[in-house]
Amino acid sequence: MFVHYMHCYVAGSFTEATPQVAQYETFYGRGLPAPISVESQWFSIEDMQAGTGGIEATRREFDLMERNGINAAGLLIGPGHLPRSKFAEPLRMVLAAASTSPVKVIPELWFDADKVNAAAYGRDVANVLKVFPDALQRYQGKPLFLVSHQTPTVDRGLRPPRAAALLDDLFAEWGGRAGVFLVVNTAGGAKHIDGFARFADALGCWVPPGDWSGRSTRTFVELAEAERMKAVFPVASGFYQRRAGLVPWEYANAFGAARFIDAWNEVIARKSQFVEIQTWNDFSEDSAVVPTNSHGTAFLDLARYFIGRLRGAGELSFGQETAMIFHPRQTTRALLDDPAATVRQYKWRNIVPTVDYVDVVTLLTAPAQVKLSIGSASFAMDVGAGLSEWIIIAEPPIVRPKGDEVAAQPGSFPVSGGFRTVTRVEKIDAAMPRVEVVRDGRAVVELTSRSAIQDRGPYQDLTVIATKAEAMARRL
Numbered sequence: 001m002f003v004h005y006m007h008c009y010v011a012g013s014f015t016e017a018t019p020q021v022a023q024y025e026t027f028y029g030r031g032l033p034a035p036i037s038v039e040s041q042w043f044s045i046e047d048m049q050a051g052t053g054g055i056e057a058t059r060r061e062f063d064l065m066e067r068n069g070i071n072a073a074g075l076l077i078g079p080g081h082l083p084r085s086k087f088a089e090p091l092r093m094v095l096a097a098a099s100t101s102p103v104k105v106i107p108e109l110w111f112d113a114d115k116v117n118a119a120a121y122g123r124d125v126a127n128v129l130k131v132f133p134d135a136l137q138r139y140q141g142k143p144l145f146l147v148s149h150q151t152p153t154v155d156r157g158l159r160p161p162r163a164a165a166l167l168d169d170l171f172a173e174w175g176g177r178a179g180v181f182l183v184v185n186t187a188g189g190a191k192h193i194d195g196f197a198r199f200a201d202a203l204g205c206w207v208p209p210g211d212w213s214g215r216s217t218r219t220f221v222e223l224a225e226a227e228r229m230k231a232v233f234p235v236a237s238g239f240y241q242r243r244a245g246l247v248p249w250e251y252a253n254a255f256g257a258a259r260f261i262d263a264w265n266e267v268i269a270r271k272s273q274f275v276e277i278q279t280w281n282d283f284s285e286d287s288a289v290v291p292t293n294s295h296g297t298a299f300l301d302l303a304r305y306f307i308g309r310l311r312g313a314g315e316l317s318f319g320q321e322t323a324m325i326f327h328p329r330q331t332t333r334a335l336l337d338d339p340a341a342t343v344r345q346y347k348w349r350n351i352v353p354t355v356d357y358v359d360v361v362t363l364l365t366a367p368a369q370v371k372l373s374i375g376s377a378s379f380a381m382d383v384g385a386g387l388s389e390w391i392i393i394a395e396p397p398i399v400r401p402k403g404d405e406v407a408a409q410p411g412s413f414p415v416s417g418g419f420r421t422v423t424r425v426e427k428i429d430a431a432m433p434r435v436e437v438v439r440d441g442r443a444v445v446e447l448t449s450r451s452a453i454q455d456r457g458p459y460q461d462l463t464v465i466a467t468k469a470e471a472m473a474r475r476l
Contacts, residue, residue, distance in 0.1 A: 256326025
């Protein structure tokens with residue numbers, strides 16, 4: 001069980017002068033879209049000091065991973081990051097923290113084989129890792145590495161002799177590719193293995209840009225099964241790409257926690273041996289599960305719940321009545337200062353259009369009634385014990401997709417069944433969502449979103465807003 005850990009958001013590596021820290025309240029404390037100059041989200045207010053606490057903050061973050069059932073951090077180490085760059089010291093902090101923690105590091109080497117000298121890249125990585133021999137995750141007696149190739153030659157077909165030679169060069173300090181346990185990310189939607197994947201011990205796949213439909217995940221799993229290879233099952237919470245200094249780019253509608261929950265249920269059904277949560281801390285793509293100003297601990301708490309179930313804990317083992325609410329920061333009709341600053345979706349990757357929704361998740365020890373209010377609209381639904389999900393969707397009519405944009409089509413939306421209920425409405429208002437869980441005439445949990453759904457902003461901000469509340473309950 002590991003997480004993709006971004007090199008550029010290492011806990012403890014920032015200073016009090018960092019704009020996101022120095023102006024935290026202005027940028028992130030008012031529930032409004034952050035300025036274009038900074039990321040759309042940051043460490044949560046409770047954990048803001050994690051950004052500036054040095055190596056002790058990094059160690060506390062590894063403690064947080066351990067408490068939530070995570071075994072390793074898949075640390076992104078790109079070409080040129082080591083031995084000297086602005087990321088070199090943060091990377092060393094992560095390796096130092098892993099050296100004394102049960103949570104270890106899986107180096108993730110992302111590179112373009114057409115542009116990077118694999119032997120030099122491998123030496124730079126090896127020379128730093130040698131300083132921290134206790135930091136590495138091992139499997140079957142070998143250090144575990146993940147390689148993700150970012151090169152046009154992969155699409156054309158990286159021929160086996162060259163792929164093998166490049167991997168031997170990359171891992172020469174470990175005796176070549178045979179000296180490591182190697183996970184290779186396949187391209188999303190790949191129908192066959194090629195390039196580096198031919199020499200992998202296990203296959204992985206990068207899926208955050210995918211939407212709720214999970215098409216790339218299904219294709220990857222089918223590929224791994226057809227090749228009879230171990231698969232690292234990818235679990236991602238969502239995707240809204242808005243990097244510091246840039247207007248929004250790509251968006252994939254995950255319907256709040258729906259995609260995350262579906263992926264975890266698949267992990268449990270398959271009893272997956274390897275799982276990667278994508279990501280731990282990517283604030284620029286709204287995929288982080290680490291506590292943030294916009295998500296709080298909601299995604300991390302869900303991850304802990306499912307990890308517990310995967311490892312044999314019962315459905316009702318959490319011991320607390322819990323309710324969560326998820327929604328985009330803005331409606332799709334929001335009035336923007338810059339009308340051109342909107343997200344893109346691509347139909348070659350996704351089939352879920354940009355629509356308004358509110359997603360309510362409950363983890364209860366006994367049946368109850370859930371009441372939801374959004375402005376003047378009110379809804380109620382009876383839910384059972386354990387996990388339940390209720391998605392309110394403002395669904396457009398089904399139309400034929402045009403151009404490269406995604407339009408509604410069959411299979412675009414979740415449907416009711418099992419733990420999930422879907423309610424379709426014509427419109428979701430810009431308002432403050434509120435949830436009340438009632439049992440025997442008494443409110444068990446009351447929850448107000450950390451931010452209202454907004455109808456205006458400087459740019460299109462579809463960051464997922466997540467809020468959680470809980471009440472103590474008898475453990476069943």
